[in-house]
Amino acid sequence: MRQPAQRDIPRAGVKVWFIETRPHFLLLSVALIMLGTATAWFEGHFDVLYFWLGATGLILLHISVNTLNDYYDHKSGIDLRTQRTPFSGGSGLLPDQVLRPEMVYRFSIVCFLLAVPIGIYFSISRGWQLLPLLVVGAMSVLFYTQHMTRWGIGEFFAGLGLGMLPVLGMYYVQTGEYTLEGIVASVPSGILTHNLLFLNEFPDAEADLTGGRRHMVIRLGKRRAAYLYTLTTLLVYLWIVGAVATRIMPVPALLGLLTIPQGIKAVKGAWGYKDRGKLVPGMAANVMVVLLTQGLVALGYFIAAILK
Secondary structure: OOOOOOOOOOOOOHHHHHHHHHHHHHHHHHHHHHHHHHHHHHOOOOOHHHHHHHHHHHHHHHHHHHHHHHHHHHHHHHHOOOOEEOEEOEEEEEOOOOOOOOHHHHHHHHHHHHHHHHHHHHHHEEEEHHHHHHHHHHHHHHHHHHHHHHHHHHHHHHHHHHHHHHHHHHHHHOOOOOOOHHHHHHHHHHHHHHHHHHHHHOOOOHHHHHHOOOOHHHOOOOOHHHHHHHHHHHHHHHHHHHHHHHHOOOOHHHHHHHHHHHHHHHHHHOOOOOOOOHHHHHHHHHHHHHHHHHHHHHHHHHHHHHHH
């Protein structure tokens, strides 16, 4: 593989760094924040300081994992082999030499370190029980791209560290405890974030393999991976229905089912993995399912709180 010729890189402005954070993916953190907060609100807990501190910490960690992913994918050469889509393949700023890799790496670490005092504050003020959650979340940020994706556990820890645990963490900082209700509300977020990464791996599988990755699409093959994606998408909706039927989630949480048409479109995209013209629209639908399902469930919790 021939490396692109080096050239002088001018000082990057705010807009460039904003693009490097991949802001469209940061909307996931907003959805997680709202769902965790809404679940606690439904149970009568809300502190505005805890809300903003928790939101700031989570977004900083999300920026850190996004930019570390860009850095390591460029370092391994994956980004030079893959064909980018609007939903996969990184920001493109490093292959295009808009930013220097070392600058992106330092930016990632700074964002991570800025989040650490927030975690320490919550561990002291809200209880040490939050610490294991923070440790697993930190490991998911620091080791996701370089190690977890090579060990075949990347999707699981993405779903855990950028799905289930942030919702549960936002719930905990508001309520000061873990409950069955909080855990049940966080599970769909874990599955959805898992699926966000999972489907985005389909177009990059060949490039990822040359870079040493062994994620689920590579290990299963695309056909079996499409089966698994279909099952996990179905599981999200069955979980919501089951949780409402058992009265663990409030009835308005069924608003999350409104994304089923988009879920069907995403599944069709997974099964169209041989045709990028079908896969990419499916990836777009997948993003909508991930964001809107959580947003609608959160709205359901807010409505239920008002109707109490």
